[in-house]
Amino acid sequence: MRLQVPSRLVIASRESRLAMWQAEHVRARLSLLYPQCSVEILGMTTRGDQILDRTLSKVGGKGLFVKELEVAMAEGRADLAVHSLKDVPMELPEGFALAAVLEREDPRDAFVSNDYASLDELPAGAIVGTSSLRRQALIAARHPHLVIKPLRGNLDTRLGKLDRGDYAAIILAAAGLKRLGLPQRIRAVLDPADSLPAAGQGAMAIEIADRTDGVDLVALLAPLNHVPTAQAVTAERRVSKVFGGSCQVPLAAHATIDGDGMHLRAMVATPDGKRIASAEVHGPATDASQLGDQVAEKLREQDAVAILASCLAEADGGA
């Protein structure tokens, strides 16, 4: 059966440099696949981009970065949205779906500093910037002598705050720095054994809305879907979903694929890093969701629910 290729496709994207790079990457690949189709990018500002003064977990979480793009699709102003998968809520609203997950970039966290080469080199009291509760908990657990301060904004804003001297070092996703052509800013990549990545970190996803015009976007986007990455992030996001599916808790889930096999590791912690539960499972990559459930079950056996309950209580009290 021949695919019906529309004459025009519009990609909705946030306007940060990273989001635009990602949208342009998808645009270029679709243009190569479907030269007869004009692929355009519609840039837009989201609430998540506007609210820069508060920790994201306190103002509504991940959905803030995707809502406006979904509205554009629902209103027919865009056909697809390109996201950093890490920012996509575990459950999409009715009528939306992820159509493809692209091959993952480096999923690790990166240590960025102008003065120090690694977390181990930082002196007691040094200020480390991150707004991720996961990174905060993991740093606090291993480096209790460091001071963690919130750091928001897009990548350029965050690097600017480091360069201005507000922090001794900051932690960012290696993937974003690499995509923006800034790999030289990475002084050290953190070993996933020490800093287990967030679910979906380093992967891009394409979201679509249900439509009635007969255009099969899932089929059109299929060549961009990278099966091992899709399997890995299915397992990771399953763990996240089991534990509430928000970014309001320190939770990590990271899967690697070797041939047909998957190795899934996951962790939950209190924000101060004093209590950590971690677990891992191995199994067939095709059983991604079940592996996610299994690792979640192991975390539960280590009191994960109580650990997360204590940090949710803290978030409520600290507003």
Ligand SMILES: NCc1[nH]cc(CCC(=O)O)c1CC(=O)O
């Ligand atoms: N929450 C912000 C965000 N969402 C995706 C990335 C980086 C790229 C990626 O993980 O794909 C970042 C920046 C960061 O965590 O430093």
